[in-house]
Amino acid sequence: METMEAKRRRETMSAGWPSASATRMTATLLFILLSVIIFFPSCRQGRSGHNLVVAGSTSVQPFADKWAEVFMEKRPDMIVDVQGGGSSAGIQAVKTGAAHIGMSSRELKEDEMDLFQIEVAHDGLAIIVHPDNPLDNLTIDQVKSIFVGEITTWETLNGQKKPITVVVREEGSGTRGAFQELVMGKSRITKKAIVQDSNGTVREIVSRDPQAIGFISLGLVNDRVKALALNGVAPCEEAILKKEYKLVRPFLFLTKEAPTGLAKEFIDFVLSPEIQELVHKEGLIPVKKEQGSKL
């Protein structure tokens, strides 16, 4: 009896042959999967004829995604691949040829001026506070003093003897970069500021804390927060187009040389009335048509 049992066991074990190769197969598959995960991003150069890679500012990215979607509906043979990475990464990507079009949400620096730039929209920064805050207007100098950390209570601003909660974006973000450039200049944002990694969470915190102040993209202001007027100018579109409202930054498309082929087609499409209207609907400020015709 026992020997029979042992024999049976041995049989089931030798049936383990395929399972051994199965384990090896699993191992191989795992290995392939891992190498794909590790090396995939570097393979995506997107250099084939019908493929357009657009990369850069994560502020522009969500909008560009939508534009690309509409574009691809019209031209089903094209693939527009929109990637993030940040303005600096986008500029780098165009320079190295990793992307056909770069996206930047800041003005180019001097050593980047060799790129060809096209303004596709404008984005305003809004200084936001809680809706219950009686304050409606600040000067840009006051905003600066608050974010430097010189003014730490609301007392001189709206009479309330309460500390100000300053909310900012993290280092490296385009929105913080724009704020640094447009408001702070060379001064540092206070270390005591609360740091959040998206426009949405900044808005969320300001909408819940009556003592908070923060900055977000103008297009993302909703009725749960109050956007302050600056130097007496409310952040409305008219004031932005007249350049009266100061906290405005460009959304740029960048190419290495004057755009040709598919890149030109896509840029022209983005500057077309149809997309510029979409731009408007999404809370950005459209560029005037003449700028598009410079191409």
Next chain:
Amino acid sequence: MTKLDRNDRLVRLGLLMIALSAISVLAIITIFIFEQGTPIMFKYGFRSFFLGRDWYPSEKSFGLLPMIVGSLMVTFGALIIGVPLGLASAIFLTEFSHRRLSRILKPVIELLAGIPSVVYGFIGLMFLVPFIRERFGGPGLSVLAASIILGIMILPTVISISIDAIRAVPDSYREGSIALGATRWQTVRLVVLPAARSGIIAGIILGMGRAIGETMAVIMVAGNAADIPGSILAPVRTLTSNIALEMAYASGEHREALFATGVILFIIIMILNTMANVTSARQKKK
């Protein structure tokens, strides 16, 4: 017979390959972090990383001291909240509760470990943060909020490892103590807990590892100001938060500085793990 041996060897080889690939992934990660993170530390000096108080990567100022202090503060706070609660639960479940009750309660506690950290963070942001802001002042996003959330998050680890350690104490110890006239509580305090000590400490250290490594929940409730907090109501940034917050846009030296943050975190966690291993090894020797 020979065929069986060959099959055995093949299975063993297959398993060995899988095991090696897992270990090599770990090795690759370690090498990668150090390779990416240490050059910038050499360039600007270890002092400026470990002792610098200013984190302004765009101005080439990479002081990580606020984040090191932040991580330690938040972890310590989590232990102050989590350890007494966890230990008390473990003592109750092993020594005082009905067997049936502990059979229900223990799985429930272990379920706590299965809740994703983003949910803890969200609940903290929605309820705990406004509560702290209204009751105690400050922005609410604070060392205190992060410590409470982390304290709750390490409970399952502390409780289940403490339960195992307390159960491992032989019943003869308890019987002896009670026979000498000690009460239940005296027995627990003077006999059971000392006997289970190193196991409990290992549980605490593992909980500490969890607290120091937690990222998502902390980012949501800690406020992330890169400054050494002046009070428990001030916002704080931990090492893990520093990496997760800024990795999206970081490039060049900023990115390397985040890897340097990873190196420091790696060293701290290595120290904690070694401590845990040493204490559990000491227990085995007993």
